[in-house]
Amino acid sequence: MTTEHRHLRSAYQQQAPDEAGLVGREKEMRLFAQLLTTPSSSLRIVNVHGTGGIGKTALLAEFGRMTRQSGIPYAMLDSRLFSHSPAEFCNSLLRSLNAPTPKRTLAGQTALAQACGSAIAKASDRGAFVLAIDTFEECGELEQWLRDDFLNCMPEGLILILSGRFALKPAWHAAPPWERMIYRLPIGDLDYEATRAYLHRCGIDDEAAVHALWTRTRGHPLTLTLLISTSLASLEQESRSVDEEAMFGHVVQTWLREVPDPATREIIESAAVARYFNQEMLEQLMARPVPTDQFRSMISHSFIQRIDRGWLLHELLREAIAYDLRMRKPDRYNRLWRRCMRYYTNKLKRSARSRSVSLDNADFLYYIGNQFIHYIMYKQWVSSSVEPLGPSNREEAERYVARRKQTAKDGVVPFHNQDGSMTTFLISRRESLLVLGQIRLQELYELGHGCVKLIRNGQGEVCGLIEIIPINAHTMDYLLTAPLSRAYFNALPGKLRQELAVAAPGKSGYFVRTLDVYDFSDFTMMHASLSTLISHILSTGYIVAAPIGNPVSNAICSSLGMDEVTEVRNLDYDGVTSAAYFVMDTRGNRVHDYVERMVVSFGGEEERDGEAALSRLSRREREVVERVMQGRSNMELARDLYLSEGTVKKHLANIFRKLEVKSRAQLIRKVSAENAAHPGD
Template sequence: MSMEERPHSIASEIDRVEQHYLVGRDQEVQTFLERLVAGPSDRRIVNLYGTGGVGKSYLLDEFRRLSEKALVKFLLLDGHSFSQNPAVFCLHLLRLLRYPEPIIQKTRTDASLLKEFCLNAIQKASEQGRIVLALDTFEEFGEMQLWLRDEFVAHLGSNILVIISGRFPLQGIWQSSPAWRQLIYSMPLADLDYEAVKQYLDRSGIKQIEKIRSIWSQTRGHPLTLSLLVSTTLAKSSRKSAFAEGQDVFSRVLETWLKEVPHHDMRELVEAAAVLRHFNQELLSFIMEKQITTEQFLKLTGYSFIRRLDRGWMLHDLLRDAIGHGLRLRRPEYYDKLWKRCILHYYLNLKQSIQKKQVAWESAEWVYYTGDQLIRTLFYQQSVSYRLEPLEPSNWAEAERYMESRLRCVKDVLIKHANLEMNERFDYVITAEESLKCWKHVSLRELYDLDRGSVKLIRDSQDEICGMSVIIPIHEQTLEYLKSKPLSSAYFSNLSESRLKELRTPSDSKAGYFVASIDVRDYADVSMRQAAGLTFISYMLSAGFVVTTSPVIPFFHAIFQSLGLEKAKNIVHFDYDDQKPTPYFVLDTRGEKLQQYLNKMIAAFGLPKEQDDEDERLLLLSMREKEVVELLIKGDSNLEIAGRLCLSEATVKKHISNVFRKLHVKNRVQLLNIFKGNQ
């Protein structure tokens, strides 16, 4: 009896269990099955790629099982095994093909002959039936990748399906050559979604919804982290030991990722990037207070755990958290210095952006760095995708269905908050009764007629409605409504006439916002909660004046205070019909109050308060750009500056262009006026 035929072997049991725990990869499995039976003219190279720990090798094992079930020979070669040596690769492949050992021994010293034997052997085997050749950990093949492409894969027959699996998509000639490109089927592998994680946990015997949400929040669907954390959860019963083991899990995952970054100088860049939510070359240079070269930056952004966004780049959420946590423990002063530089960067940019009425992006980033641990934990755990959609006739029925569903299916919500810095955990509860209070006085028709931008639907990454906001712009057309209607009247009717006059702006230039409610289907869900929180934050500074209220729920009131809003003095209302005096929370950053607010938020970090405008502008510049500005002020020409700084004239022009852009000037005269105090 052959090894493959032995019943109940350890190998067959491992296969059975691993297949049972494979979740969230239905599309990839279906694609592989289609490739397995595809004709010779179809794409014959599958490029499976994804960051460390995302489950590439696990999926390859499933492809092997599917191949064996279809009676297709599956040959797996791992890049860790060959020392970038084509001869060793060929020897290993010949043995997988069960080529006669005596012949192998005769040819092993002749690399060219060995390659021919190998190609002939695999071609002959493919004439007997389909073959899958899988090359795992492709990045480890190193310089041998060129040989594999041009000397080996290029000569394989049409009945051989090649799988190239690694951390990075195939690049270079693989993509620039139309001939190679048409042969490749790209199969990017992402983290698991919530439903797949829930399915995995169910198969592991973890069925409590609170535990599922906790594990989802900690792992973000990263397969390796999920597997290790589940193992820890099942093995440990006490919370304390489980917490300690959890930290060990993240250390092991971190080690897996950082295999890509063996050199100290690049690890230093990765650590700095981990302190930032989003980064680019200029921002990294600013917080590290040294020039990051283009070569260094391109190398950094080439790592598999970094992805491109609209406004820059970011590390994988889990990696960012793990590195940040480790850096805080190992080098607390250095971490604190980087964090303060981040605050300073957004402080300077926020002041400029508010003048241009473009602050939504800067507001969210500013709050991340100046907000307390509660805000970062609740609203910045992971990257979320959501969008706001104004209420209009085309989505009116959807909005009504959402409201009906919320009122019909309302339930208690438990929100778990963990402060990893203090190793503390505590809970917030929003009862079903309290949730219903938020819907009092919400009339879609009345709000739509008042101002068509008052009601917005919150859509998730699947384009499903997951929430609704009622945020009323304050201007001459809405002020009487706000003075007379429940929730807002107690505040606005108590304002002096001079204060009201300030708020009677034309409808196209809002004086601020009254945030009546921001509701999501489930505040315990991380993505929905973040969508709600970031929606509020994006409005916070955009008009300079925000008023809000909510039922007396500790969760909401803690958020308002953590964001720097203040309770309105001597004004409460009873409009939630619960006989509880309910306060208003206000943030007023109009005019000079903006600087007061910014100073208040940065005071706890030991940063200086408002500085001279000239000093602030200089802070935006790199060290080299400051040197260029100093010489420009002295009257030096580009050629003279190049000579003094040992730079090319083209490089000097580039620095000057960057200075103009950062300082919002168009020419040297405007630049000189800034630093001579003539503007």
């Protein structure tokens, strides 16, 4: 085993059941062990929370090992891997339990939750069951449904682990019965003794070195894990203090330079540009075969997580590596970005309106938006959450609107273009006040649950608000008569309006009435509000927005591929200001037209026509091409790849057809030209 692998695997994430467990988490494991061995008929909730890279997922893995070792069933869901709707959550849980999933047309949210409760009861044989939800802070408005509806359908004896960056919101503690059910498990950096124990397991026993490493990292597990495998581990500690974020970035850059070999480093950098990855996807991004041994070497690192869609780099590491690549090699970064876009474009087309379409949409929109959306959305991690308006937060929403009206002012939103130039968008106080004057909290709350959504920052404060109305038969009368929406919906042809008026609770689309944040120049707030908006964009087929017409709102709508409606406008903001409507129609096969239009707007059409030839081939076909480039005969190809000559000829025929060549000579010329056009890919 290499030094790299020994360091990365030795202590941060223990694998063998006879080892002593995670270093520095003994208190948490003792509490969890006590829960496992103490029968209870009541629901028990364990809230694990701490900052990124602190080891929450590793702790959940240890909890899972302890649970299974005790003979208790265990299931874990990661909120990054399903869209945040009750139906997707329940179906993901049922699939993890190998239980049948009810047909969506026949099963409402309550029926799905009851099906989950029955499946858990069956799996546990009426005994204990442990359900863990990782990255809980990203559940958004699903959180309220889980708390108020889902848990009421669960059998006795359930232990629910909610793991995320933040402690549970006050609503979880509002009622005394809930307060007694919740066990708080905040986890932080390793203390000095835990850091020493960790380093001893890694073979670092010198006390001065231990002290220097602890001082440098303050016991942050992920930083420590990377640092000890680089030359930085042997440097004397500087006397000056170092910013924690800057230290982590420095460690990541050093690790990339020193630890992986060049080929593995290239694979890791490509994986950092992708949201999720597998071997086949990386081969398409890099336009060359990725040897299985190199891929397995990369995914052996403890900071790479196995998920049902492939593998996932730790988000802090992914951001740091992607940022470093973007700064050092912008052309290569942009080329990888475009190939990711094409990959998810094709995937979206194949899966349109299927089980996984909402996740594919999120991936697609992450890559497809133009420079404005990329700039706002570039930082992938933002501390925020979303929740629907309800009795428990109504007063907060009213205070938010009142405070916004009192403090509204002219604002400037700077936008840095990729060519280094800068554009500024101006938002006037008057425009903000006109938007705030149209907010209708009470009537939209009465219209339907979820029509108003509140955005909270990492400190739990309301920092934004979105009014977004589902389009169906129940809401159509309101849309036809209410300010901002009435002009558009009355102008619709009768047939289209009838098509959109689907039976509730179904929806044909959304009308985006208001998107407001406390400070438009705060990109954390903008990121949170746009993330909420984007999560609705392609989940249904028809989106209508009625922004007041300031440059930021128009840029957002245009960036998302919405078309400005020229036939009708509204004067509802003040009776004078003419505001446009923006529309996106992705119903049925229209989604393909939308996708292609967005690909072209980003420059992806050129990438598709001129992308590296090998990216169109399967992994086995690329292995054949690689050996053809080396001058191998069919017989030698068959021997190298353990294939028959007939199979080799079939592969070559498929390659010739896909790359539009007629001979080995033409194939070699085409691939050579492509390699020359994209050196270092």
